[in-house]
Amino acid sequence: MxxxxxxxxxxxxxxxxxxxxxxxxxxxxxxxxxxxxxxAQGIYRVNDIWVLVHTFILGFxxxxxxxxxxxxxxxxxxxxxxxxxxxxxxxxxxAVGVIGLLVGLWTVNTTWMAFFGTLTFTGVLLFVxxxxxxxxxxxxxxxxxxxxxxxxxxxFNTVLFGLLLVLNYRFAWFPxxxxxxxxxHILFGIVGWLSSIIIGFSYKMAPMFSLAHGYSEKFSKWxxxxxQLGIILLVVGxxxxxxxxxxxxxxxxxxxxxxxxxxxxxxxxxxMKSTLDIGFQVAVYAVYGSLFIIGLAIILYMFLGMSxxxxxxxxxxxxxxxxxxxxxxxxxxxxxxxTDKYSDKVGKEPVPMLKDLVSEKKGKIAFSLLFIGLIGxxxxxxxxxxxFIWLSNTIYxxxxxxxxxxxxxxxxx
Amino acid sequence: MxxxxxxxxxxxxxxxxxxxxxxxxxGLIYDIQVTENNDVYVKMTLTTPGCPLHGSITAGAESAxxxxxxxxxxxxxxxxxxxxxxxxxxxxAKKQLGR
Ligand code: HEM
Numbered sequence: 225m226x227x228x229x230x231x232x233x234x235x236x237x238x239x240x241x242x243x244x245x246x247x248x249x250x251x252x253x254x255x256x257x258x259x260x261x262x263x264a265q266g267i268y269r270v271n272d273i274w275v276l277v278h279t280f281i282l283g284f285x286x287x288x289x290x291x292x293x294x295x296x297x298x299x300x301x302x303x304x305x306x307x308x309x310x311x312x313x314x315x316x317x318x319a320v321g322v323i324g325l326l327v328g329l330w331t332v333n334t335t336w337m338a339f340f341g342t343l344t345f346t347g348v349l350l351f352v353x354x355x356x357x358x359x360x361x362x363x364x365x366x367x368x369x370x371x372x373x374x375x376x377x378x379x380f381n382t383v384l385f386g387l388l389l390v391l392n393y394r395f396a397w398f399p400x401x402x403x404x405x406x407x408x409h410i411l412f413g414i415v416g417w418l419s420s421i422i423i424g425f426s427y428k429m430a431p432m433f434s435l436a437h438g439y440s441e442k443f444s445k446w447x448x449x450x451x452q453l454g455i456i457l458l459v460v461g462x463x464x465x466x467x468x469x470x471x472x473x474x475x476x477x478x479x480x481x482x483x484x485x486x487x488x489x490x491x492x493x494x495x496m497k498s499t500l501d502i503g504f505q506v507a508v509y510a511v512y513g514s515l516f517i518i519g520l521a522i523i524l525y526m527f528l529g530m531s532x533x534x535x536x537x538x539x540x541x542x543x544x545x546x547x548x549x550x551x552x553x554x555x556x557x558x559x560x561x562x563t564d565k566y567s568d569k570v571g572k573e574p575v576p577m578l579k580d581l582v583s584e585k586k587g588k589i590a591f592s593l594l595f596i597g598l599i600g601x602x603x604x605x606x607x608x609x610x611x612f613i614w615l616s617n618t619i620y621x622x623x624x625x626x627x628x629x630x631x632x633x634x635x636x637x
Numbered sequence: 638m639x640x641x642x643x644x645x646x647x648x649x650x651x652x653x654x655x656x657x658x659x660x661x662x663x664g665l666i667y668d669i670q671v672t673e674n675n676d677v678y679v680k681m682t683l684t685t686p687g688c689p690l691h692g693s694i695t696a697g698a699e700s701a702x703x704x705x706x707x708x709x710x711x712x713x714x715x716x717x718x719x720x721x722x723x724x725x726x727x728x729x730a731k732k733q734l735g736r
Contacts, residue, residue, distance in 0.1 A: 302686075432685050435656065435734065437723050496723045497656070498735025562654055563693065570651060570697025572704070577657045 233294025234308040235564045237315055239635070241291025242557065244319060246628045248283025253621040255279055256601075257614065264610045266534050274329045280541070281413070282322045282344065285549055289421060290318075290351055292553070295560055297358055300428045301369055306357035310350060318347025325390075334394040341390035348383045352376055367444040371424035374452070378416030385409035407462045414541060415477060416455050422548045423447065423484055426511075430488060433504040433555060434495035443483045450480030478518055485515045501579070502587040503554030506547055514544035535606035542598055550594065550627065557634050558582045581637045586630055593623025639705060641669045644677055647705055651697045653684070658733060660698060664725025667716065676710040677702050682721045 259276045262268065268277075294311055298304055305311065321343030328336030355376050362369055388405050392398055398405070427444070430436070454476030461469030488511045500508070521536040558581035566575040600616020603609075648666060649659045660666055660681065668680035679698060699713045723731075 433655075435684065435723070496726075496731075496734050559655070566654070567693030568696065570654075570693050571699065571701035572697075575652075575654065577652065577654050579657065 232298050233305045234311060235295065235560065237308070237311055238291040238294050238560060240315065241287045241294075242553075242631070245284050245287030245291065246631060248279055248287060249624060250628060252276065252279045252284060253617070253624050256617050256620075260604075260610055260613045260617065263534065263538075263605050264608045264613060266531065266605075266608065268534060268537075271329055271332050275326050277541075278322075278329065279326060280546075281418075283326070285418065285545065286348075287319075288549060288553055289418075290314075292556055292560075293355065296425060296428075296556075297355065297372075300425065301359060301362055301372070303358050303361045306354050306360075310354045314347055314350035314354060316347075317343060317350060321345070321347045328390075334390070337390040338394035341387050345383045345387040348379065352380045367441065367448065368424055368427040371420055371427070371448055374448075375417050375420035375424055378412045378420065378455075382409060382413040382417050385412060401463070404462050408459055411455060411458055411462070414545070415451065418545050420451065422545065422552075423451075425552075426484075426488070426507075429504075429552065429555075430491045430508070433497075434491060434500055435497045436491045436494040437496070439490045439494040441487070443487055447480050447483045447487065450476045450483065454478075454480060478522075481514055481518060485511055488512070501555055502584050502591060503551045503556075506551030506554070506591050508551075510544050510547040510551060513547065514540070517543055532606065535602050538605050539598075539602045542601070547594075547598075550591070553631065554582065554587055554591075554627075557631055558637075561634050561637070576637070581634050582630065586626070590623050590627040590630055593619055594627065595623075597621070597623055639671050639675050639677070639708060641671055643705060644669050644671065644679070644702055647701050648679070648698055651694065651701050653694060656684075656734070658726075658730050660694060662727045662730040662733075664727065664730070665694075665721065674709055675707050676712075677705075677708055678712050678714070680714045680716055682716055682719075684721050686717060 255272070255276050259272050262270055262273055267273070294305055321340050324336060324340030325344050327333075328338075328340050356373070359369065359373055385405050385408055388398070389402070389409060392402055392405065427441075431439070454473045457469050457473030457476060459473075461467065461471075461473055488508060492508065517536065517539045521532055524532045558578050562576070562578055562581060569575050597616050597618075597620020601613055601620060604613035604616055645661055645666070648669075649661045651660045652658065653660065653663060653665075656663070663684070665681050665683060666679065667682060668678070670678040672678075679702065681695065681698060683694065695713050695715050699711050702708060702711045702713075726734075
């Protein structure tokens with residue numbers, strides 16, 4: 225029933241992913257100061273913003289998500305990880321690939337971009353294989369398993385399109401469709417992969433962290449279908465240049481998000497725990513926040529047109545996706561460390577509770593700083609106000625450093 | 638003398654680390670039996686299937702019962718039927734969760 229420790233992923237490797245992820249998050253904050261000049265002008269297709277985006281996504285988010293998935297897949301789907309040796313190889317291939325890719329993107333060295341892009345792609349491919357071979361042993365499919373496997377499928381396609389982009393810079397194989405490849409790359413990465421993997425794991429984690437029972441999951445099919453159909457229609461729109469498909473595709477994705485927010489509120493209505501831990505609270509607010517961001521973007525679009533794109537993208541990636549992962553990580557790290565360190569001592573000697581491993585109050589301070597910084601940065605980008613972004617990103621960075629410190633301190637408990 | 642009450646008492650020392658509540662007050666213990674030769678049988682469930690913390694809870698229950706002097710064999714059965722629901726918690730536990 226419960227996977228025994230030997231079938232779980234290698235916990236030390238998960239720690240390594242998390243540590244490198246937190247380190248990248250710190251680097252990202254420094255790079256952000258450098259990137260403000262372009263961001264404030266609404267420019268994003270330049271090398272320093274490429275680096276900024278991929279330091280956050282490949283260096284921080286994906287490190288953390290992959291590391292944690294080696295532990296959560298066995299738990300959520302009751303299967304064992306196919307190979308812990310493969311995951312080690314995967315880690316090094318990916319880590320070296322990402323560092324080289326970032327250097328290549330920074331210096332716009334197309335040979336480096338192509339070489340290390342291929343290595344990063346390979347690192348992700350090994351992860352995808354390890355996951356799919358683990359899930360193959362799944363006995364009973366459910367909504368969550370379907371979403372997770374679909375998200376992994378999009379992860380593969382995201383890095384495949386990323387690879388095509390860097391190869392195109394190096395060899396100019398498909399000059400006519402470069403922009404279409406880029407838009408598809410972004411769509412697959414942000415919606416198909418990251419948003420979906422968060423939604424998928426929420427089905428397990430939200431009820432578990434709130435002790436919710438007896439809520440309805442009747443919309444889970446619609447959430448899934450809405451987002452899938454939306455992605456397909458958008459890809460058709462991107463390649464056919466027929467705006468109708470873009471609109472209808474975006475509409476379906478929005479419906480998926482609306483229903484997912486409803487799903488989350490349904491779980492919250494049935495929770496037995498009256499006060500939720502701060503990390504999980506943040507992840508729940510991120511869900512409602514995603515709706516707010518989308519709603520606001522639709523309204524502002526009618527008045528301001530495409531100029532809202534960049535601040536919207538910032539809020540969507542850093543707000544909805546970033547805060548979901550920052551929040552869950554704050555909750556999951558103590559969880560993993562506790563299991564690693566204390567689980568076989570239960571009933572034999574006094575062991576700490578999870579809440580003893582991490583401070584709620586300090587967490588609140590870190591998340592508040594991050595949140596103030598987030599709002600400030602987004603507004604600053606939207607209003608093209610450089611010195612304002614400098615100020616707000618200073619606040620964000622303070623929050624990030626404090627957050628990183630609090631996470632690392634768990635390992636000292 | 639080992640009896641059901643004694644086993645229940647010792648199981649109160651086994652906590653769900655996430656909720657900070659013990660397995661007895663959570664209503665996870667479905668049955669306790671003690672034989673004449675001091676073998677102990679415990680039937681229990683968990684709040685959600687497949688949580689890593691929970692794997693340690695059944696093992697913890699076993700260790701706790703084994704720590705009672707004179708206990709011989711201990712068998713802990715993990716069952717999913719009937720499924721746990723919040724009404725199985727004691728009033729004390731509900732209060733601690735803020736309900
Ligand atoms: C093998 C891995 C990857 C490679 C080689 C790669 C490569 C690239 C390249 C070359 C661009 C710039 C294209 C241009 O402007 O012409 C780009 C943009 C972008 N990528 Fe990736 N990428 C990878 C993984 C990812 C992943 C996993 C995500 C998201 C989950 C992602 C999200 C984005 C976003 C949002 C942009 C737009 C940023 C901008 O234009 O400044 N990438 N990628």
